[in-house]
Amino acid sequence: MPKRADHFKINCSAFLDASGNPIGELPEFANSRETLTELYSAMVRTRTFDAKAIALQRTGRLGTYASSLGQEAIAIGVASAMTDNDVFLPSFREHGAQLWRGVSLEELFLFWGGDERGNDFAQARQDFPVCIPVASQFPHAAGVALAIVQKGEPGVAVAIAGDGATSKGDFYEAMNVVGAWKLPAVFVINNNQWAISVPREEQTAATTLAQKAFAAGIPGEQVDGNDVIAVRDTVVRALTCAREGKGGTLIECLSYRLSDHTTADDASRYREDEVVSAHWKAEPLVRLRAFLIAEHGWSKSEEENLIHACGKEVEAAAENYLATPPEPARAMFENLFAEITTDISALARELNNG
Amino acid sequence: MAELTMIEAIRAALFRALTDDPDVIIFGEDVGIDGGVFRATDGLIQRFGASRVRDTPLSETLIAGMAVGAAAHGLRPVAEIQFMGFIYPVLDQLANHASRLRNRTRGRLTCPMVLRAPFGGGIKAPEHHSESTEAMLAHIPGLRVVVPSSPPRAYGLLLAAIRDPDPVVFLEPKRLYRSTSEEVEDDGEALPLDKAFVLREGEDVTIVTWGAMVAEATEAAQQLAETGVSVELVDLATLKPIDRATIRSSVEKTGRCVVVHEAPLTAGLGAEIAADLAEHCLTSLLAPIRRVTGYDTVMPYLRLERHYLPNTARIVEAVGGVMEFA
Ligand SMILES: Cc1ncc(C[n+]2csc(CCOP(=O)(O)OP(=O)(O)O)c2C)c(N)n1
Numbered sequence: 001m002p003k004r005a006d007h008f009k010i011n012c013s014a015f016l017d018a019s020g021n022p023i024g025e026l027p028e029f030a031n032s033r034e035t036l037t038e039l040y041s042a043m044v045r046t047r048t049f050d051a052k053a054i055a056l057q058r059t060g061r062l063g064t065y066a067s068s069l070g071q072e073a074i075a076i077g078v079a080s081a082m083t084d085n086d087v088f089l090p091s092f093r094e095h096g097a098q099l100w101r102g103v104s105l106e107e108l109f110l111f112w113g114g115d116e117r118g119n120d121f122a123q124a125r126q127d128f129p130v131c132i133p134v135a136s137q138f139p140h141a142a143g144v145a146l147a148i149v150q151k152g153e154p155g156v157a158v159a160i161a162g163d164g165a166t167s168k169g170d171f172y173e174a175m176n177v178v179g180a181w182k183l184p185a186v187f188v189i190n191n192n193q194w195a196i197s198v199p200r201e202e203q204t205a206a207t208t209l210a211q212k213a214f215a216a217g218i219p220g221e222q223v224d225g226n227d228v229i230a231v232r233d234t235v236v237r238a239l240t241c242a243r244e245g246k247g248g249t250l251i252e253c254l255s256y257r258l259s260d261h262t263t264a265d266d267a268s269r270y271r272e273d274e275v276v277s278a279h280w281k282a283e284p285l286v287r288l289r290a291f292l293i294a295e296h297g298w299s300k301s302e303e304e305n306l307i308h309a310c311g312k313e314v315e316a317a318a319e320n321y322l323a324t325p326p327e328p329a330r331a332m333f334e335n336l337f338a339e340i341t342t343d344i345s346a347l348a349r350e351l352n353n354g
Numbered sequence: 355m356a357e358l359t360m361i362e363a364i365r366a367a368l369f370r371a372l373t374d375d376p377d378v379i380i381f382g383e384d385v386g387i388d389g390g391v392f393r394a395t396d397g398l399i400q401r402f403g404a405s406r407v408r409d410t411p412l413s414e415t416l417i418a419g420m421a422v423g424a425a426a427h428g429l430r431p432v433a434e435i436q437f438m439g440f441i442y443p444v445l446d447q448l449a450n451h452a453s454r455l456r457n458r459t460r461g462r463l464t465c466p467m468v469l470r471a472p473f474g475g476g477i478k479a480p481e482h483h484s485e486s487t488e489a490m491l492a493h494i495p496g497l498r499v500v501v502p503s504s505p506p507r508a509y510g511l512l513l514a515a516i517r518d519p520d521p522v523v524f525l526e527p528k529r530l531y532r533s534t535s536e537e538v539e540d541d542g543e544a545l546p547l548d549k550a551f552v553l554r555e556g557e558d559v560t561i562v563t564w565g566a567m568v569a570e571a572t573e574a575a576q577q578l579a580e581t582g583v584s585v586e587l588v589d590l591a592t593l594k595p596i597d598r599a600t601i602r603s604s605v606e607k608t609g610r611c612v613v614v615h616e617a618p619l620t621a622g623l624g625a626e627i628a629a630d631l632a633e634h635c636l637t638s639l640l641a642p643i644r645r646v647t648g649y650d651t652v653m654p655y656l657r658l659e660r661h662y663l664p665n666t667a668r669i670v671e672a673v674g675g676v677m678e679f680a
C-alpha cells in the first residue's frame with residue numbers, strides 16, 4: 001500500500017435553503033434585521049440597475065452589458081464582508097459589489113456606456129476598474145497584496161472572476177504566489193455554470209473549482225452563492241485569516257447565470273429555457289425575502305417602498321448619465337502618460353485641426 | 355568616479371534606487387541570493403533584505419501582473435524578466451493593463467513600474483535567448499521602451515525609468531553587459547527619457563541605432579572617417595516615444611540616413627523612422643534611407659548568429675551606398 005502523501009477536503013457552506021429556511025445555526029450578523037435588510041436592499045438595488053442597463057442597451061443608449069441576474073448574493077456577500085482598507089479587483093459581472101463599495105450608479109452607467117470617467121471612482125479610490133481580459137486581475141491582486149504587506153497596511157486584496165477564469169494560467173500563477181508568500185489576498189469565483197456557451201462540466205474535469213486552491217497550497221472552500229449570508233460569512237472568515245497574516249483563500253460561490261452572457265449574446269443557441277427556469281427557484285433574492293418575512297416580519301409596504309426607492313434612484317442616475325456629454329476627443333490623449341509627450345501633443349493638434 | 359561595466363552600472367542604479375526610495379522593490383526569477391543570472395542584482399538581497407529583493411515563483415505573467423498591482427497600490431516595482439525570449443506571456447499584462455491603467459481610470463490609478471529584460475544576440479546563448487523584439491513593445495501605446503548602450507546611459511536611464519510615473523520596459527543589450535567599462539559617476543543623477551543622444555557629430559550621413567548596434571555603428575563611423583565620410587551617430591535610447599525632433603534635425607543637416615537594428619527588417623522600428631523622415635524631411639534627403647537590420651528569419655542558433663547580426667562591415671557598406679547615390 002502506498003502511503004497517503006496528503007489529504008484534502010472541501011467544505012460547502014450554506015445557511016438558508018432555496019425557500020429561505022435556515023439550515024442550522026446562523027452566523028451572528030444574520031440575527032440582525034437591520035443587517036439583513038441592508039443586504040437585501042443592496043441586492044434589489046443591483047437588480048434594478050441591471051434591468052435599467054439592459055433597457056438602455058436595447059434602446060441604443062448603452063454599450064454591451066454583462067448582466068448579474070441571479071448572482072447578486074455573491075457580489076453583495078463579498079463586498080459586505082470587506083472594509084474600506086481592502087481593495088477590490090472585479091470582473092465585469094460584479095456591479096453589486098462595486099455599488100456596495102461606493103462606486104456610484106452614474107459611474108457604472110458611464111463605464112458601460114463607453115466613457116472612461118466611469119472608472120474614476122469618487123469613492124473606493126483604490127479599487128480596480130472592471131477587468132475584461134478574463135483572470136488577468138488575479139496577478140494584480142497579488143501585487144496589491146504585496147504592496148499592502150510592504151507598507152504594513154491592514155487591508156486585503158479581493159479579486160473575483162468567473163468559473164471560466166479558473167482554466168487560465170494567470171489565475172493559477174497568482175494563487176500560487178499568494179500561497180508561496182502567504183499574501184493577504186482572497187480569490188473569489190462566481191461559478192455561474194457558464195463561460196458564454198461552455199458549461200462548467202466542459203471547462204474542467206475537476207469536481208470542484210475550489211480544489212484548485214490545493215495546488216497552490218491555500219485553503220479552498222465552496223459556498224452556496226445564492227445564499228448571501230453564507231457568502232458573507234465565508235468571505236469574512238477568509239478576510240480575517242488574511243488579516244492575521246495567515247494567507248489567502250480561494251472561495252468558489254455556486255450560482256447560476258439566469259441571463260444571457262451579455263446583451264450581445266443569445267443563450268438560446270446553447271441552453272434550454274427549461275433548464276434555466278429550474279434555476280429561478282434557487283435565486284438569491286426570493287430566499288432572503290422569504291426569510292425576512294418569516295423571521296423579521298418584512299412587510300409588503302417595506303418591500304414596495306424599497307422597490308420604489310431603488311427605481312427612483314436608478315432612473316435619476318440614468319438621467320444624469322444620459323445628460324452627461326462625452327469628453328472632448330482630446331481626452332483620449334490626456335491621460336496616456338503623466339505628462340503629455342511631444343509625440344502625443346502632435347497627435348492632439350492633428351485631431352483639433354481635423 | 356569608478357570604471358563600471360554595464361551590468362555593474364545597472365546594479366549601481368538599482369542600489370541607488372533602493373536606498374533613495376523605500377517604495378522601490380525588486381522581484382523576479384533568481385534575483386535574490388543568486389543575484390540574477392547576469393548578476394544585475396548581486397548583493398542587493400544582503401543589503402536590502404528578502405522583503406525588498408524577492409525571488410518569485412517561475413511565472414512571467416505573474417511577475418508582470420504583480421508589478422502592475424503593486425505599482426497601482428503605491429510601490430515602485432522593478433521587475434525582471436530573465437530573458438526577453440520569455441516576455442511573450444507578459445504582453446497581455448503590458449498591452450491590456452500596464453500601458454492603459456492611467457488612461458482608463460483617467461489618472462486615478464497609475465502604473466510606475468519598470469520591467470527589465472536582457473535582450474539581443476551576440477553572446478552565444480541558447481535558443482530563445484537572443485532575439486530582439488522591441489518593435490512589438492514599441493507598438494503598444496502608453497508604454498515606454500528604453501534601451502541603454504553604455505554603462506553611464508544604463509545607470510542614468512534606469513534611474514530615470516524607476517522614477518518615471520509611468521510604466522517602462524527597460525531592455526538591456528546583454529552583449530554589452532561586460533564588453534567594456536566606462537567611468538560612471540554614482541551620483542543619483544538620472545538621464546532624460548524620450549531623448550536621443552547624439553554620440554558623434556558629423557556632416558555627411560546620420561546613423562540612427564540603439565543598444566548593442568551602437569558599438570558596431572561607432573566602429574563603422576571611425577572606419578568611415580578614415581575614408582573621409584563624416585558620420586553623425588544618434589543613439590535612440592528611448593525607442594518609444596521616439597525623439598523624432600533629434601532625428602529630423604540631424605537628417606536635415608546631413609541629408610542621408612541609415613538605420614541600424616538587430617531586430618528583423620519587416621515592421622521593425624527602422625520602418626517607422628524611415629517613414630517619419632520621408633514625411634517630414636523629404637526635401638532635405640539626398641539619398642534613399644537605408645536599413646541595416648537582422649534578417650526576416652528565425653534567429654539562428656549560436657553557430658550562425660554572427661551571420662545574422664548586423665556588423666560594422668554591413669553598416670560601412672550601406673553608408674557607402676547612400677554616399678554614392680548623391
Ligand atoms: C482572456 C479572455 N479570453 C476570452 C475573453 C472573451 N470572454 C469574455 S467573458 C468570457 C467567458 C467568461 O466566463 P466566466 O469566467 O465563467 O465568467 P462569466 O462571464 O460567466 O461571469 C469570454 C470567453 C475574455 N474577455 N478574456
Ligand SMILES: [Mg+2]
Pocket residue numbers: 162163164190191192193194195196
Ligand atoms: Mg461563468
